[in-house]
Every structure is written in structure tokens, then in C-alpha cells.
Amino acid sequence: xxxxxxxxxxxxxxxxxxxxxxxxxxxxxxxxxxxxxxxxxxxxxxxxxxxxxxxxxxxxxxxxxxxxxxxxxxxxxxxxxxxxxxxxxxxxxxxxxxxxxxxxxxxxxxxxxxxxxxxxxxxxxxxxxxxxxxxxxxxxxxxxxxxxxxxxxxxxxxxxxxxxxxxxxxxxxxxxxxxxxxxxxxxxxxxxxxxxxxx
Amino acid sequence: xxxxxxxxxxxxxxxxxxxxxxxxxxxxxxxxxxxxxxxxxxxxxxxxxxxxxxxxxxxxxxxxxxxxxxxxxxxxxxxxxxxxxxxxxxxxxxxxxxxxxxxxxxxxxxxxxxxxxxxxxxxxxxxxxxxxxxxxxxxxxxxxxxxxxxxxxxxxxxxxxxxxxxxxxxxxxxxxxxxxxxxxxxxxxxxxxxxxxxx
Numbered sequence: 001x002x003x004x005x006x007x008x009x010x011x012x013x014x015x016x017x018x019x020x021x022x023x024x025x026x027x028x029x030x031x032x033x034x035x036x037x038x039x040x041x042x043x044x045x046x047x048x049x050x051x052x053x054x055x056x057x058x059x060x061x062x063x064x065x066x067x068x069x070x071x072x073x074x075x076x077x078x079x080x081x082x083x084x085x086x087x088x089x090x091x092x093x094x095x096x097x098x099x100x101x102x103x104x105x106x107x108x109x110x111x112x113x114x115x116x117x118x119x120x121x122x123x124x125x126x127x128x129x130x131x132x133x134x135x136x137x138x139x140x141x142x143x144x145x146x147x148x149x150x151x152x153x154x155x156x157x158x159x160x161x162x163x164x165x166x167x168x169x170x171x172x173x174x175x176x177x178x179x180x181x182x183x184x185x186x187x188x189x190x191x192x193x194x195x196x197x198x199x
Numbered sequence: 200x201x202x203x204x205x206x207x208x209x210x211x212x213x214x215x216x217x218x219x220x221x222x223x224x225x226x227x228x229x230x231x232x233x234x235x236x237x238x239x240x241x242x243x244x245x246x247x248x249x250x251x252x253x254x255x256x257x258x259x260x261x262x263x264x265x266x267x268x269x270x271x272x273x274x275x276x277x278x279x280x281x282x283x284x285x286x287x288x289x290x291x292x293x294x295x296x297x298x299x300x301x302x303x304x305x306x307x308x309x310x311x312x313x314x315x316x317x318x319x320x321x322x323x324x325x326x327x328x329x330x331x332x333x334x335x336x337x338x339x340x341x342x343x344x345x346x347x348x349x350x351x352x353x354x355x356x357x358x359x360x361x362x363x364x365x366x367x368x369x370x371x372x373x374x375x376x377x378x379x380x381x382x383x384x385x386x387x388x389x390x391x392x393x394x395x396x397x398x
Contacts, residue, residue: 004236006342011210012240015336021245037203039395041211043388045335046220048349050386056395064398102387126349126369129325133332136244137214143205150247150325161398170325187249188301189242196238196255199263199360 015140020183022145023079025176030084034142042138047127049109050102053095054131055167057088067160072172073151083147083174088157089135091128094166096120125170132171139175145182147174214339219382221344222278224375229283233341241337246326248302252294253330254366256287266359271371272350282346282373287356288334290327293365295319324369331370338374344381346373 005012013019035058047053059068065086072080080086096114100107113120132148139146149172157169204211212218234257246252258267264285271279279285295313299306312319331347338345348371356368 004230004233005240005340007213007340008207008210011207011214012340014206015210015214016240016243016340019244031203034203035395036391039391041204041215043394044215045218045332046347052389052394054394057398058395059398098389098393102389104386123349125325126328129328130332130335133244133329134336136329137333137336141204141206141211141215148245150322187303190251190297190301192235192238194297195242195251195253196234196257199256199258 014143015137019140020145020178020186022147022174022176022178022182023184024179024182025079025083025145025147025174026179028084028177030144030175034144035085038135038138038142038144041141042131042135045131045134047131048123049099049106051095051099051123051127052102052131053091053124054128054135055090055092056135057090057161057167059086059088060084064161068157068172071153071157071160072149073153076149076151076172079147079174080149080172082179084176085174087173087175088161088169089128089132089171089173090162090167090169091124092166093121093124093168095124095128128170136173139173144175145178149173213342214336218339219344219377219385221346221373221375221377221381222383223378223381224278224282224344224346224373225378227283227376229343229374233343234284237334237337237341237343240340241330241334244330244333246330247322248298248305248308250294250298250322250326251301251330252290252323253327253334254289254291255334256289256360256366258285258287259283263360267356267371270352270356270359271348272352275348275350275371278346278373279348279371281378283375284373286372286374287360287368288327288331288370288372289361289366289368290323291365292320292323292367294323294327327369335372338372343374344377348372 099110
């Protein structure tokens with residue numbers, strides 16, 4: 001594959017082939033500067049009309065973490081308790097308010113989306129989810145392991161943390177250095193012929 | 200940032216900071232082996248219960264491309280005509296049929312999802328969209344530029360290409376080497392304080 005993939009081989013391993021979803025974490029702290037560096041990298045890849053609807057709530061150890069745990073499904077609770085930092089990845093349902101600033105070539109898109117809640121919701125969720133993909137790569141680029149979890153009570157979490165805001169949770173991600181027995185054996189991937197067609 | 204981001208600096212540039220959405224393409228062909236290498240890299244990052252619902256239809260020049268163009272919004276037509284390869288990224292709404300193979304530790308999830316169309320649709324779209332994020336990085340890892348476009352008639356495209364299948368289009372992506380004047384000036388990104396909170 002090496003002549004076809006031009007990305008540096010170490011980077012291929014760090015981001016794609018060796019990286020794994022961690023289920024345990026060491027006590028090694030994750031610094032605020034690392035979280036900021038992740039943001040500074042993840043902000044670049046594209047979104048529709050540059051809307052960037054993804055938002056991030058970082059939850060460290062303490063009372064907020066305890067509250068977060070009550071909304072996690074049981075199988076996710078122990079690892080979410082142990083991670084140095086947990087990110088709640090959310091979508092800003094009022095992302096369109098930023099359009100005059102982030103897409104100054106068509107500021108009137110703000111008003112069009114303000115008037116169409118269905119289109120706005122679809123656009124928000126699609127683009128925020130794309131950005132989650134970028135964001136998980138940025139975590140790995142910082143030399144950290146990510147542990148994404150869909151198993152949580154989104155309504156309960158949103159009431160707890162986002163009651164007075166337009167943010168709505170999409171995914172919870174544990175972040176840290178992988179601990180002992182951090183991963184399960186890798187599960188099988190689909191084959192090229194399952195996934196790809198040519199026309 | 201270099202001590203905080205451990206990813207090789209060339210890889211940071213190739214995937215995040217220098218990479219841009221291309222709007223023009225050269226005539227340099229994209230080989231089938233490159234498309235396969237992109238798949239082989241993009242298949243690794245995680246999806247919920249390893250479900251991998253993303254599907255890809257590659258459309259080369261010819262009659263299928265002409266058909267595809269009729270479903271693109273007008274502003275996207277010229278660049279979609281010129282790209283050596285266009286990928287229609289789609290979700291397989293019957294992705295749950297693969298669960299016994301890709302998630303053998305809980306094969307009964309197939310039947311649970313078969314009985315719950317709403318949960319199935321939500322899970323399919325969320326995870327396929329995550330995978331689109333991974334997939335755009337894999338295109339860049341192959342030294343190619345991607346040009347993602349949301350502006351197309353999804354219903355028309357699906358009737359044309361996926362009438363007898365469970366695939367539904369999510370995004371259309373032009374792929375190739377960037378041509379002359381391939382990009383617009385970069386649009387402004389949101390600031391850390393717009394996007395991130397701490398709890």
C-alpha cells in the first residue's frame with residue numbers, strides 16, 4: 001500500500017491502523033493545553049457552508065463527572081469514571097446564528113435556516129457528526145486514545161448540562177493514555193466488495 | 200503546538216492544516232488501486248458496535264457521470280463533471296444484516312434493530328456520517344484532494360442509482376489532484392471559546 005498512500009507511515013499507524021478505542025486509562029493527566037491543541041487541529045477540515053456546528057464540553061474529575069456518570073449506560077460507567085478527561089460532543093442547534101461570521105459570502109443563509117427547523121436540524125447533525133470524525137483523529141494526533149460511547153441517556157444528559165443552551169449531546173468520548181488491557185481484540189471489518197461499487 | 204501534537208508535522212499539514220476542499224481537478228487519473236487503498240485505510244476507525252454502515256459508489260467519466268450530473272445542484276455541476284472520480288457516499292439502511300459477522304459477540308442486535316426502524320435509521324446515519332469524516336482523511340492520506348458537496352437531489356440520485364438497493368446517498372465527493380485555482384480563500388473558523396466549555 002505504501003506507494004498508494006502518501007501519508008507518513010507513522011501517521012498511518014497513529015491515526016488509522018494501530019489506533020484503537022481505549023477502554024481503560026492511566027492516571028496520567030491530560031493538560032488543558034492539549035485539549036486546546038486538539039481543537040486547533042480539528043477546526044480545519046470542511047463543513048457545509050463552513051458552519052462548524054460541533055461543540056465540546058470537557059468534564060474533568062469531580063462533581064460534574066459524578067453527574068455525567070448517572071446518565072451513562074451501566075457498561076460505560078467504570079471507564080467513564082476513570083478517564084482523565086471526558087468530552088461530551090454536542091451539536092449547537094443555533095449554529096446558524098454564526099453564519100454571518102463564518103460564511104460572510106452568504107450571510108442571508110442565517111435567516112433561511114432560522115425559518116426552516118427541519119433543514120436546520122438535519123444540517124446541524126450531519127455536519128457536527130462529520131466533525132466528530134475529524135475530532136477523533138485530532139485526539140489521536142495528540143498522542144491520546146479516544147473512547148467514543150453512544151450508550152448514554154441523551155435527554156437526561158442534555159437536561160443536566162445543556163438546559164439553558166442550544167447544545168444537544170451526540171457522543172461521549174473518554175480521553176487519556178491507554179491503561180492496562182485497554183482494548184478488546186479488533187473486530188472484523190467488512191470487505192471492499194461489501195462496501196464499494198463502481199458505476 | 201509541536202510538543203502537544205505528536206503527529207508527524209508533514210501529516211498534520213497533509214490531513215489538517217494545509218489540506219483544502221478542491222474545486223478544480225487536473226486530468227491525472229485516479230487508479231482503482233488508489234481507491235482500494237483509501238478503503239483499506241478508512242475501514243479501521245471505530246463505529247458503534249462495529250457496524251460500518253458507510254457504502255461508496257465510485258462514478259468515473261461516462262454515461263453514469265452524465266446521469267449523476269443531472270442530480271447535482273447547478274453550482275456543483277462543472278466541478279463534478281471534471282473530477283477524475285466522484286464518490287457517492289451512502290448509508291446502507293440494511294446494515295444490521297451484517298451484525299452477526301461484524302459484531303459476533305452480540306449477534307442478536309440484528310433482530311433488535313430489524314424491529315426498530317427509527318433506532319436503526321438513527322444509528323445508520325450517525326455512524327455512516329462519522330465514517331465520512333474518516334473517509335475524507337483517507338482520501339487526503341492518498342495524496343488526493345476531496346471536494347465534498349451536499350448540494351444535490353438525494354431522492355433523485357437514489358432513484359437513479361440505488362432503486363433496487365438499501366443504500367441512500369449522504370454526500371457526493373469529487374476526488375483527484377487539485378487543478379488551477381482549486382480553492383477559495385479559507386473561511387474563518389470559530390474560536391475556542393465559541394466551541395468549548397469546561398465542567
